[in-house]
Amino acid sequence: MRNVMKAATLESKFPLLAVENGCIVSKDADVTVAFxxxxxxxxxxxxNEYExxxxxxxxxxxxxxxxxxxHKQDFFIEEKYQPEIDRDELSFLSRSFERHFNERPFLNHFCYLFLTKTTKMRSRQESTFSTLCKGKIIPKEIEDKEAVTKFLEAVGQFERIMNDSGFITLARLRADEIVGTETTAGIVEKYFALSQNDTTVLKDISLNPEEMRIGxxxxxxxxxxxxxxxxxxxxxxxxxxxLSTDRSDCRLSFAAPxxxxxxxxxxxxQYIFIDDHTESLKRFEQTxxxxQSLSRYSRSNQINKAWIEEYLNEAHSKGLVSVRCHCNVMAWSDNREELKHIKNDVGSQLALMECKPRHNTTDVPTLFWAGIPGNEGDFPFEESFYTFIPxxxxxxxxxxxxxxxxxxFGIKMVDRVTGRPLHLDISDLxxxxxxxxxxxxxxxxxSxxxxxxxxxxxxxxxxxQNSHIVLVDTGNSYQGLCEMIHRKTKGTDGIYYTYSEEKPISFNPFFTDDYKFNVEKKDSIKTLLLTLWKSEDDKITKTESGELGSAVSAYIKKIQQxxxxxxxxxxxxxxxxxDYRAELExxxxxxxxxxxxxxxxxxxxRQYYKGGRFDFLLNSRENIDLLHKRFIVFEIxxxxxxxxLFPVVVIIIMEAFINKMRRLKGIRKLLIVEEAWKALTTENMAxxxxxxxxxxxxxxxxxIVVTQEVDDIISSPVVKESIINNSDCKILLDQKKYMNKxxxxxxxxxxxxxxxxxxxxINLANHPGRKYKEVWIGLNxxxxxxxxxxxxxxxxLTYTTEESEKTEVFNLAEELGGDLELAIRRLAETKYK
Structure with a gap:
């Protein structure tokens, strides 16, 4: 059967002429600057910031x-997360993170702004004069070139005002971003494809007002x-x-729905049309x-007259500029049934703004055509309403x-609304x-x-990302991760220090793999010895400190020789x-x-020397050089x-980190004190x-200091004066338990x-289909x-602190010959399908 429907090429109806000097020029001589x-x-x-x-x-x-x-045009496109699993350097856990979010749908947002200079005649045109209705479009010549020059100067001022606001950034689009290149699509091509991909494909357009279709x-x-x-x-x-409570207010823009x-x-x-303000007010006066003259025939005329006068009073008394405005929401789907739900969703969201949802089945092609970047002058006059700029x-x-x-550099977090992974830098940038x-x-x-x-x-x-990490923990929070690193590196990293009767904690503060002892290393050994010798109440004299420092230096010189x-x-x-006693005499x-x-x-x-109560503490036979270990956990x-024991361990920890801090040039170092508030009560640790x-x-x-007790913050002068004041990044989790505090x-x-x-x-409106906890991150x-x-x-399974889950993981790992990674992979596949 022969197709009897009228068809035309896009080229014959295309309203744009050229892009010159970064400006879109239409065939009706309108000039548009795109951002x-x-x-x-x-x-x-x-x-206040919205204001x-x-x-x-x-x-x-x-x-x-x-x-x-x-013309402000906001594209909201449904996309699916594409995981970064092709990189060779990805670890097992990083790869599992990426796969977890594979194909997760989210809504991507692209925002453009188009500023157009048109003419008085074009601004009054109705939909019947749209370029869609013309058989042939004959390009016009720009008549008032001086007006265009002034317009471009005003656009420059517009851009400067917005960028200086500190909230919104405008970046002018280049010619290739507008029209595209041989390999990438421009914004015009993307608009016709209802897409924001750089590799879009143009589709057939059916301009039936009741059911317009693109592809x-x-x-x-x-x-x-x-x-x-x-x-x-x-x-x-x-x-x-x-996301609001009786104690807090979460704000969104009026049009956020x-x-x-x-x-x-x-x-x-979103359109704002700036006409001749004076002429518009004269027209309202005449109306x-x-x-007034028709008010005797209809009460509605009398009411309309009162409304018009109120509008004029506002304009004259407050110096407001009369403009025309129009907004529309254009949604789409490739499924008719889904489109019905979308219509309802759009209508309900408009109702949230207290607007009356009006599903337009008459002007869809015309308004779609007027939305083409650079074709704003084609907008039909009758589809706008008068208001003021504010x-x-x-x-x-x-x-x-x-x-x-x-x-x-950074960490992977997740968007709380869409569930899309985000790369977040809270340190370097x-x-x-x-x-x-x-x-x-x-x-x-x-907790x-x-x-x-x-x-x-x-x-x-x-x-x-090659950081050196020293962790002070109470509660085995990092046991799983440390053990995985330890087994993955075959014991060369992932050092976990903890105390038990069978395997008491043991160090060797005098060991270095290169026999190099800087000033900080010597001082930390001296401080350790003074701590072992003197109680907190005893006063340390300069002679005692000096003699002990000399003894340490002399001993180090001897072992070096x-x-x-x-x-x-x-x-x-x-x-x-x-030796030293004889030297003193x-x-x-x-x-x-x-x-x-x-x-x-x-x-x-004497109790720390061989045969004493604590002879194990400072005579470690393993002689692990903590300087080059990148992941060390001290479970105290x-x-x-x-x-x-505790004061000694504290000094060993601090000495290990200070040694890293001073000697590892250009390498990131982290000291994390996790829930170790007992440590802060000792003078040395503080x-x-x-x-x-x-x-x-x-x-x-x-x-980094981590705590779960709010009273620890308020009561500790160390935290208040040193830690909080010198922490420009603050991270808080769910505080509902402390609402009253x-x-x-x-x-x-x-x-x-x-x-x-x-x-x-935090956690007020979590998505029911996802398992996650929210966290607040503030930067200064x-x-x-x-x-x-x-x-x-x-x-x-790696991070869990649940004893039963940790036991299950480690037991399976032992059955699999000690392969912790394989055990976690098996459990993840069987328990969390």
Missing amino acids: KVELPELFTVTS AIHSAWHKAVKVLPDFSIV DDFLCLHTLSDVEDLPGNVGTDSRYER VGVLLTCNHVYN ARNM QALCFFTEETNYKSSLSP PMKKGVITNRNKFVLGP GSGKSFFMNHLVRQYYE DRSIVPCFDTFYEYMLN KRDIKVSREDFNIDNFLTTL DSIKDNAE NYLKYMYKTVRKYFGEA FDGIQAMLGLTEKEKAQILS GVQSAVYATEVSPAEY
Whole structure:
């Protein structure tokens, strides 16, 4: 059967003529400048900031000349996450993370702005004059070239005003970004394909108003083109109830329901038409007089006359500029049944804005055609309504999805709304931008908030990016990850120190693999010996400190010259007992027992010498050089209350990290103190942490303190004065347990009201189909947002702190010959299908 429907080529109807000097020129002599727009991230803008954004738009629009069109076009495209599993360097856990999110759908947002200069005649054209209705389009010549020059100057001012606002960034599109190249599509081609892919394919277009189709996609259109469809009041922003509490307010822009909150393929077009303001008011005056003369025939004429007069009064008394406005939501699907649901979704989202949903089945082709980048002058006059600039701008969407950091270093987190993985740099890029001045972090989260999972997730990714990590833990939170690293590296890394009767904790502070002892190493050994000798109440004299320092230096010199001496506490004790005691007696200037009592020193430290109670502590036979081990965990839960062991372990830990800090040039170092608040009660540990938090930034290092008890923050002067004040990155998890204490936390951490609202929104509206916990990350009061910590089953089994799950993993690993990775893979496949 012969096709009797009329068909035309896109070329014959194409309304654009050329792109010259970065401007789109239409065949009707309209000139358009195109921008790519960067909007603030979702849930990161306060009510005052929304007002500031609105004010910036207002100032910018006012600089444009008469017969200009502002067209903001927001594309929301459903995409699927493509995992990065082709990289050879990916670890087992990184690969499992990527596979976990394979093909996960999310809504991607692309925002453009088109500023068009048209003419008075074109601005009054109705839909019957659209280029779609013309048999042949004859290009026109630009008549007023001076007006175009002034328009381009105004566009430059517009761009500067918006970029200076600090919230929105405009980047002018180049010619190849508009028209494309041989290998990539431009924005015009993408618009016709309803896509934002660089490799789009043009499709057939069926312009049936009741069911317009592009390729396999069916379109539906909802319009806001009549004042009767609009709400009684509009605002710059509105309260988002799902993430708000009685103590906090989560704000979104007024038009957010048809933006990022509308979860389907759609384009949201927002138009503002700037006509001759004076002429528009004259026309309204004339209309009001006509309504007055006709008021005796109809009460509606009298009411309309009152409304027009109120509009005129507002314009004259407040100096407002009269403009025309139009908004439409164009959604699509390749399934008719799904399209019915989409129509309902769009209608309900418009209803949330208190607008009357109007499904337009008449003007779909015309409005689609007018939405072509550069063809804004083709917009039909009758589809717009009169308002003022501030009210029209309230219909602009002002937020976008979370964005990944443009940095090679970082961690993988998840967008709390769409569930898409994000690359997030909370260390290097913020330092480079001047957002933070140090990389230190403070982490607060009550039990069960997901704190251990987040920290495991963070340190695992830092480790895989060649960082050196020293962890002080209570509770075996990192046992699984450390054991995996230990077995993966065949024992060369992943060192786990813990105390038990069968295998007591053991160190050798005198061992280095290269026999190099810098000043810090010598000082840490001296401090260790003083701690073992003196109690916290005893005063240490300068002579005692000096003599012990001399003894350490002399012993080190001896073992460097005579490599047959085994460096350990036993040989040092023997050196003090024999050589150094003899050297003291031979001196011309005698050292009295009151100044330095070597016998008391030897007697006190006898318990650490062979045969003593703690002879295992400082005489490790393994002689592990901690300097070159990249993942070290000190599990101190069983000794944190031991008055003899704990101070020694603290100093060994600090010495190990300071040695790394000083000697490893250009390598990232992390010291993490996890729930070890007992450590902070000792003077040595407190002083070390104070020193560390102030100094570590100079050596490409990060100090991180993690706690679950809010009282520990408020009561500890060390935390308050040193740790919090020197932690530019603060990380908080679910604080519902501390809701009544949160004002104290807010004051202590110096959180703003915006940050408080974000923190109190954690886990309020989690997706029921996904298993994750949310976490708030704030950078020095400048940047902050809530992210999701969602991990793969394999990562879950590695990080878990549940005793039964850990036992199951390790038992299976033993059955498989010690292969922990294989055990985790098997359990992940069987238990979490």
